[in-house]
Amino acid sequence: MNISIVAPAFNEAGCIEAFVYEISLLRQKFSTLELIIVDDGSTDATWQIIQSIASKEAWVVGTRLTRNYGHQIAVIAGLHKSTKELIAIIDIDLQDPPQLIYDMAIQIAGDVEIVYGQRRLRHGESSFKKNSAKIFYRLLNKMTEFELPLDTGDFRIITRRVMDYVLSISDNRPFLRGYFAYSGYKAIPFTYDRQERFSGSTKYPLKKMMQFALSAFLSFSAAPFNLALYLAIVVAFLSTGGGVFFLLLGQVTLRNFLITLAFIFFSYILSGILIFIFLLGKYLEGVHILTKKIPLYLEK
Numbered sequence: 001m002n003i004s005i006v007a008p009a010f011n012e013a014g015c016i017e018a019f020v021y022e023i024s025l026l027r028q029k030f031s032t033l034e035l036i037i038v039d040d041g042s043t044d045a046t047w048q049i050i051q052s053i054a055s056k057e058a059w060v061v062g063t064r065l066t067r068n069y070g071h072q073i074a075v076i077a078g079l080h081k082s083t084k085e086l087i088a089i090i091d092i093d094l095q096d097p098p099q100l101i102y103d104m105a106i107q108i109a110g111d112v113e114i115v116y117g118q119r120r121l122r123h124g125e126s127s128f129k130k131n132s133a134k135i136f137y138r139l140l141n142k143m144t145e146f147e148l149p150l151d152t153g154d155f156r157i158i159t160r161r162v163m164d165y166v167l168s169i170s171d172n173r174p175f176l177r178g179y180f181a182y183s184g185y186k187a188i189p190f191t192y193d194r195q196e197r198f199s200g201s202t203k204y205p206l207k208k209m210m211q212f213a214l215s216a217f218l219s220f221s222a223a224p225f226n227l228a229l230y231l232a233i234v235v236a237f238l239s240t241g242g243g244v245f246f247l248l249l250g251q252v253t254l255r256n257f258l259i260t261l262a263f264i265f266f267s268y269i270l271s272g273i274l275i276f277i278f279l280l281g282k283y284l285e286g287v288h289i290l291t292k293k294i295p296l297y298l299e300k
Contacts, residue, residue, distance in 0.1 A: 001030050001031055002033070002085045003033050003084050003088055003105060004035075004081075004082035004084040005023060005090060005101065006036050006078030006081075006082060006087060006088065006089050006090075007019065007035065007090055007091065008038045008040050008071055008074035008075050008078065009037055009039055009040060012042070012093060012199075013042070013044045013046045014199030015094060015197075016049045016050065016053070016092060018199075020057070020060065022094065023035050023098050026099070026102055032059075032084065034060075034061060034083065036063065037054075037063075038063050038064075038065065039062065039064040040065050040071070040073075041067040041069065042068075050062035063077060063081055071154075073174065075154060076167070076174060079163050080167065084160075085159070085160055086105055086158070086160070087159075087163050088101045088104075088156070088157050089154050089155065089158070090154075091153075091155070094197070095196065095197055096117060096155040096194060097192065100117070100190070103190070104156070104190045107188060107190065108159060112186050112187070112188055113158065113162050113185040113186055114157070114162055114180055114183075114185055114188070115156060115157045116155070116187055117153065117155035117156060117192055118150075118152050118189040118191045119151045119152070119192065119193070119194045120151075120192060121193040134150070138150070148181045149181065152177065153177070161185075162180065162183065165183055166179050166180070228275070229274070229275060229278040231274050232274035233271075235274065236271040238267075239268065240264055242263075
């Protein structure tokens with residue numbers, strides 16, 4: 001069994017050596033193992049440490065991006081470098097225990113193409129982050145046509161076929177968890193307890209969390225455009241019903257009739273604008289999907 005381990009790193013100088021040591025313990029369990037560390041534009045000593053390790057250990061490959069492109073793009077950069085039949089994706093902060101990689105990898109058998117880590121407990125994370133993550137995934141599931149596994153991250157094992165599918169997608173705001181779920185390839189969970197960071201601080205502050213959430217919604221949800229249609233229906237219904245109700249309760253005079261008619265007329269104009277936004281949004285959704293080059297279907 002051969003495996004490539006892809007690990008993005010951004011200002012993780014305090015974690016790298018401990019992480020590489022943990023990965024080295026797995027080498028005896030695999031026929032061949034390569035570790036690909038992607039420096040996502042770090043400003044600390046991350047790259048120097050990666051270079052030092054890679055110069056001594058032939059199984060460690062380091063690559064450096066010109067700036068901080070973000071976690072998802074760094075993972076994709078690592079996938080492009082991978083050469084083995086199985087690929088593991090794991091963060092370098094040791095919150096996801098590297099020793100679990102082998103236990104997850106051996107479950108890739110038969111028609112199973114993805115084994116994803118599902119968090120049972122999340123040590124060292126704030127209540128806000130835990131609860132916001134729960135709300136995010138449940139809301140996204142309501143707005144998409146496929147189910148995204150709850151309480152998961154990017155920690156997973158995939159086959160080369162799944163990797164090739166992901167790399168075939170052209171998207172400057174990738175959302176990998178969505179791609180894996182959307183593919184339809186058989187995926188099974190592997191439950192584990194997430195640990196505290198080995199060193200340093202989270203690289204996902206509130207701003208980046210919001211950007212990540214926005215990328216997810218824009219990639220796989222047309223809910224904002226659908227909302228425009230629902231609002232158009234509600235506005236048209238309430239304006240008509242409200243106008244009739246106003247005439248029945250008040251004195252039916254020419255002035256009141258004209259006021260009610262004008263109110264309904266402008267409400268219908270607003271409904272028309274909302275319907276136009278909906279139709280334009282559906283058109284843009286089709287163009288968006290086309291530009292990503294997501295395959296229309298995948299075969300088992």
